[in-house]
Amino acid sequence: MRPVGVWRWSLWGLLLRLLCSPCLGSPTPSTAPEKRAGSQGLRFRLAGFPRKPSEGRVEIQRAGEWGTICDDDFTLQAAHVLCRELGFTEATGWTHSAKYGPGTGRIWLDNLSCSGTEQSVTECASRGWGNSDCTHDEDAGVICKDERLPGFSDSNVIEVEHHLQVEEVRLRPAVGRGRRPLPVTEGLVEVRLPDGWSQVCDKGWTAHNSHVICGMLGFPSEKRVNVAFYRKLRKRAAKASARRSKPLGRPVTKLKAKPKTQMGRGPVKRQDFERILSLFELQSPLILSFQRLLARRQQHSFGLHGVACVGTEAHLSLCSLEFYRANDTIRCPGGAPAVVSCVPSPLYAASSGQKKQQSKPQGEARVRLKGGAHPGEGRVEVLKAGTWGTVCDRKWDLQAASVVCRELGFGSAREALSGARMGQGMGAIHLSEVRCSGQELSLWKCPHKNITAEDCSHSQDAGVRCNLPYTGVETKIRLSGGRSRHEGRVEVQTGGPGSFRWGLICGDGWGTLEAMVACRQLGLGYANHGLQETWYWDSGNITEVVMSGVRCTGTELSLDQCAHHGTHVTCKRTGSRFTAGVICSETASDLLLHSALVQETAYIEDRPLHMLYCAAEENCLASSARSANWPYGHRRLLRFSSQIHNLGRADFRPKAGRHSWVWHECHGHYHSMDIFTHYDILTPNGTKVAEGHKASFCLEDTECQEDVSKRYECANFGEQGITVGCWDLYRHDIDCQWIDITDVKPGNYILQVVINPNFEVAESDFTNNAMKCNCKYDGHRIWVHNCHIGDAFSEEANRRFERYPGQTSNQII
Secondary structure (H helix, E strand, O other): OOHHHHHHHHHHHHHHHHHHHOOOOOOOOOOOOOOOOOOOOOEEEEEEEOOOOOEEEEEEOOOOOEEEEEEOOOOOOOOOOOEEEEEOOOEEEEOOOOOOOOOEEEEEOOOEEOOOOOOOOOHHOOOOOOOOOOOOOEEEEEEEEEEEEEEOOHHHHOHHHHHHHHEEEEOOOOOOOOOOOOOOEEEEEEEEEEOOEEEEOOOOOHHHHHHHHHOOOOOEEEEEEOOHHHHHHHHHHHHHHHOOEEEEEEEOOOOOOOOOOOOOOOOOOOHHHHHHHHHHHOOHHHHHHHHHHHHHHHHHHHEEEEEEEOOOOOHHHHHHOEEOOOOOOOOOOOOEEEEEEOOHHHHHHOOOOOOOOOOOOOOOOOEEEEEOOOOOOOEEEEEOOOOOEEEEOOOOOOOEEEEEEEEOOOEEEEEEEEEOOOOOOOOOOOEEOOOOOOOOOOHHOOOOOEOOOOOHHHHEEEEEEEEOOOOOOOEEEEEOOOOOOOOEEEEEOOOOOOEEEEEEEEEOOHHHHHHHHHHHHOOEEEEEEEEEOOOOOOOOOOOOOOOOOEEEEOOOOOHHHHEEEOOOOOOOOOOOHHHHEEEOOOOOOEEOOOOHHHHHHHHEEEEEHHHHHHHHHHOOOHHHHHHHOOOOOOEEEEEEEEEEEEEEOOOOOOOHHHHHHEOOOOOOOOEEEOOOOOEEEEEOOOOOOEEEEEEEOOOOOOOOOOOOOOOOOOHHHOOEOOOEEEEEEEEOOOOOOOEEHHHHHHOEEEEEEEEOOOOOEEEEEOOOOEEEEEEOOOOOOOOEEEEEEEEOOOHHHHHHHHHOOOOEEEEEO
16 A cells, blocks of 8 residues: 555645646537528528538428438539528538438438429429438538528528537546446536537536436436535535635644645645645545536536426437527536436446346336347337237337337437338237327337228338447457458457457357357447458458457347457467458348248148159258168158248348359259258257258249349349348249158147258348247148247247147147
8 A cells, every 4th residue: 555645645736737727618609590491381400510600411390300311312403402491592512421410310301302493492302201211320411602692681590509509418427537437327417519518507407307318328217416415525625625725824833743745845834734634525435526526617618508308308409408608707607517327227237337226027028129230229119919010100209219219228219210211020010100208118108009901011110229328349349451441350459457458359160140249349230241261351460369269149239248268268270360350231131931821831742752862962851761762652741831031121142152152953053052941840848850951942032022123033043142122932842842751750849940040141130030830740630830930929928839738639729
């Protein structure tokens, strides 16, 4: 331990350093008019920063909701029309890819096409209001000529300045000692204004305000701050500040001991001594909160006051609030910086260092997200009567989306997505016209309309993007050597504070699931490929392998959560050329089997051996067939049709290129994948009693949805794959579309079909690749029923499925 005297004087030096640091300058938010009323009840404004008053991200208010414009097909002609709507004479340019920052809320227009002569943007062609497949990373902006239209006046300006300025919020920890765990759950509220970060005055601050702030930061709820504790600390800090401001007195002459300062010669003056004593009054535990009090000296850092939220807002900009002006000399009189404390969900509580609170066991969640490229986003699915289904996007808004996000343990919603932006679901559509106030604890508590088959289709499936806490996991991984930022050799950061170093991952066992986690941690979406050799990518000066034996389930948020060898690195193939690499993508395919068709088409056939030579060559028969008396005899086959849909957002393509496809003379076509599906008969306890695998005869678009064109066909060595919105049909009467059950005894079984079983091709969701059916075989006939996708049932329904007692007299019991 350090000597007490040294510790105290180090603390004294810390205090001097903190007090002498320059204060933040006062913000000067722009107050220039930026928008005017448009035609037909629309309103327009320019937002984002850094920017000039005549440029920015274009935002439109329609039906009381602000939204943006996608940059797809955006042109200078469209910018001319929008600049005139904003009160400027013409446009001098336009921007893409959210140059002025991503917006929030709806994306009102996509594929906007204008000639430039239109009087209103409503006269331009587009995909329709609210119909878009873009993200806010594609928000369009305009650069207008700084010249107003004749007759333009300030009376036309829509004064919603707070919508324009508050675009980002953060919590600044009041304690800056050492490395703090992430995410930050408590601290001073700061908002980003054009001139930098500013604090918020806490006068009139309510729990509703804290609820909105926590939602924006990715936390589902807030908790009360110990106001009395902060008030006590402020008083102590004010008292210490007053002592520091007094002139120095005469030397102390009657003290028994005359301590010498370590900062100069001579006796300590009384006021100096009192200052030191006042500092020591702030020792542990109060010293941990001392820096919070220093915010009080930064009176000129206040930029916002009068915040009054209802608590249902998805963003602070939707609350009533006021900005300080540049010439306001007195800011937040009698107040202090607003402090907020948020409650993380269990998923993030461990990383923030908070103790997990004991809670009553809860049942299975009734809401989930599917098909999202990033955590906290996806297609909304709800559980009803033991079956999962989707939600129709009619009247879907940020309030309903925020209820979903908070119910799942995230913050408020960043976006309420419509038009199956996160891919189409399959099966039932349970809800439509959901209308939430934002205060509900569950989506099921919101008023809604029960759906009918005629009301909605899966092309209208609703989705969300939620606010997530910042955990910093993306800073512990990087890619190197690739041709773009989406590919390269994986490098991870290891070691503790003061000894961090970057290293490589052993390629042994590295596959698609591990690559999925790496891409998710990088924030790059899905993995197209997980590579075990990366010799063609330059690793620079990083050659040490620091991680091996990585095994992931594919659902982890970072590689640290996957199983691995720890500090004991073991790699069969040494050298940097055999290290892990990834190729990431923002989109991926998603294959689903039409389970009802399997149930409808299943039957038994006794097929003569002389008709099965090709099937035997492709290993589509049970192993006992090798010892059969060929060509005499027969094999008993369970036949069924399989219709495989691609409901993802990218085409499904074989892993191998055309150069490595194998020609099969028997069937006269190329095989593009070694194994495409597994067909199994299982006992109720999961033991395989019959199995077969289906090589990819050819992957092609058999049929497609009305608005989708076929792209792949097998004929003439054509390209193979399954287009988004199409399906590949394997009829029951083609070779290998069966399971050889010759050796299966009568009984109750489970029929299981698994697509892409070895994860050779990346998909957005592997949990829906398996299909199961109950079946009863009496030695002559078979009954197949209750077929469903593996994740289509609730946990209780799946337990009932596994306890299936069988049938008697062809009656299901």
